[in-house]
Amino acid sequence: MNQLEIRKLTMKFGGVTAIDGIDLSVAEGEIRGLIGPNGAGKTTLFNACSGRYPITSGEIIFGGERVHGLKPHEICRKGLVRTFQHVTLFKGFSVLKNVMVGNHLHANHSYWGSLLRTPRTRRSEAESARRAREILEFVGLGNILDREAAGLPHGHQKALGIAIALAAQPKLLLLDEPCAGMNNDESREMIDLVRRIRDTGITVMLIEHDMKVVMGLCDRITVLSFGTCIAEGTPAEVRENPEVREAYLGSQANVA
Numbered sequence: 001m002n003q004l005e006i007r008k009l010t011m012k013f014g015g016v017t018a019i020d021g022i023d024l025s026v027a028e029g030e031i032r033g034l035i036g037p038n039g040a041g042k043t044t045l046f047n048a049c050s051g052r053y054p055i056t057s058g059e060i061i062f063g064g065e066r067v068h069g070l071k072p073h074e075i076c077r078k079g080l081v082r083t084f085q086h087v088t089l090f091k092g093f094s095v096l097k098n099v100m101v102g103n104h105l106h107a108n109h110s111y112w113g114s115l116l117r118t119p120r121t122r123r124s125e126a127e128s129a130r131r132a133r134e135i136l137e138f139v140g141l142g143n144i145l146d147r148e149a150a151g152l153p154h155g156h157q158k159a160l161g162i163a164i165a166l167a168a169q170p171k172l173l174l175l176d177e178p179c180a181g182m183n184n185d186e187s188r189e190m191i192d193l194v195r196r197i198r199d200t201g202i203t204v205m206l207i208e209h210d211m212k213v214v215m216g217l218c219d220r221i222t223v224l225s226f227g228t229c230i231a232e233g234t235p236a237e238v239r240e241n242p243e244v245r246e247a248y249l250g251s252q253a254n255v256a
């Protein structure tokens with residue numbers, strides 16, 4: 001079943017058409033890659049799906065429900081959760097606290113409960129800490145719970161960004177360049193993490209410029225160019241597609 005259906009989506013910024021009538025569907029349980037030369041519209045598509053920017057026209061259907069027009073936190077609560085290319089952490093907080101803040105979205109305590117620290121709130125906070133530990137264990141940061149987020153190496157910051165997103169209990173996770181700026185070892189760990197996330201039943205759509213990562217990790221790939229979808233298929237199909245090769249000619253990226 002398709003979990004995400006984007007129909008005739010158009011996104012305009014003043015005179016610039018960043019997305020021009022795109023149709024795209026993502027099946028439950030797949031890892032989908034979104035690639036394309038600089039300025040193709042990839043980030044704009046993520047921003048549209050997550051409610052960051054209002055859409056100009058078209059529809060975004062998630063789990064059978066229209067989500068365009070909803071606020072970012074409402075979309076997030078429905079299970080469509082994104083990470084950012086540049087990790088946004090609460091720098092002064094510990095690793096654990098960062099994930100607990102992410103958890104808060106689904107926490108089961110009221111404003112007054114938080115203020116008065118009622119027994120129910122304390123139970124709920126303990127549960128939130130337990131879940132945060134579990135998620136951090138899962139992403140490989142279980143041994144640095146008390147470290148301050150600001151001082152973490154790049155690979156760990158990226159993993160923490162994903163842990164925060166996982167705390168929001170996604171059904172579909174949008175990952176913006178998960179391997180950007182990583183060395184080979186960090187990239188390998190990230191690829192393994194994305195696969196394990198999918199194995200827990202979460203669908204993944206990711207933007208990534210590193211073709212080795214995209215081709216090795218994704219079940220299917222959608223290729224954007226100048227705001228339109230020029231190809232979609234398995235990594236092998238996309239690699240052989242002449243239009244895709246043409247779109248990348250002259251750019252630094254190589255559809256290896």
Ligand SMILES: Nc1ncnc2c1ncn2[C@@H]1O[C@H](COP(=O)(O)OP(=O)(O)OP(=O)(O)O)[C@@H](O)[C@H]1O
Nearest residue numbers: 013016017018036037038039040041042043044045
């Ligand atoms: N907030 C905005 N205001 C004006 N123009 C924008 C805005 N966001 C994106 N654009 C324009 O929309 C087009 C698509 O940009 P977008 O960032 O989505 O591309 P991209 O495929 O993510 O590129 P990159 O790989 O370089 O990140 C570009 O021409 C960009 O300048």
